[in-house]
Amino acid sequence: MSDNIIEINHISKHYKMGFFGKKQHNIVNDVSIAIRQGTTYGLIGKSGSGKSTIMKMIMGLTSIDSGEILFKNRSVTEWLRHSNHEYRSSCQMLFQNPLQSIYPKFLAQEAIQEVINIHKLPLSNIDQEIVAVLDMVRLSSNILKRRVTELSGGELQRLCLARILLVNPELILLDEPTTQLDTGSQFQIMTVLKELQHEKHLSYLFVSHDIDLMKYLAHDIGVIENGQIIESGPRKAVLQQPKSDFMKRLLDAYYTL
DSSP, rough: OOOOEEEEEEEEEEEEEESSEEEEEEEEEEEEEEEEETTEEEEEEOOSHHHHHHHHHHHTSSSSSEEEEEEEEEEHHHHHOOHHHHHHHHHHOOOGGGGGTTTTTHHHHHHHHHHHHHTTTTOTTTHHHHHHHHHHTOOGGGGGBGGGGSSSSHHHHHHHHHHHHTTTTTTTESSSTTTTSSSHHHHHHHHHHHHHHHHHOOEEEEEOOHHHHHHHHOOOOEEEEEEEEEEEHHHHHHSSSOOOOHHHHHHHHHHHO
């Protein structure tokens, strides 16, 4: 049995283009990725390169035209058909913009309660569990009485992470979660993510173009361009001995800053 939490095998996604839909645009083209249990796979690429579409296919939000995705050695299609609730709990996503997942007029308490209601979490000891997950993300329970719009960007992102932890996920998709944060808040969320991975053996698919963040969190890195993985391997190999022109240019820009 594979020790990979998820295996993406030769997946593709096409969109019809043109007035009669006779042209085809390959937004994801024959992509294969494997994420080992308890590790982080970093995905680097320009906007529009297919990163978000891959995440949507993992979440079951976008259909797969060809290939397959296996979660714990079982097709995601089967998970969604027969064990949808279990899969939705096991695989979660942390968005770039926290307000994509939280209603802005909520109190933080209501944002937490929404997850409890949607996933029908058992209410025994729920107050202690809420305090525990807030503590994991370095938030005080005093935050619960504040509106989410009153929170800083870093606090709001960590509240989103606390909501995710309530359902005990095994895989978290990190869609550039630090892009809208200042440097101090970036450090906080990255530190929390690394601690959680160590403590709970979580697996991450981490989308970012920030080299420093990749150095900190990623174990393996894939480089995607025009819907195709053009380079992949252990973090050290990709960052120190890049093979693709795209990665070489990105690192040149990084080291000249």
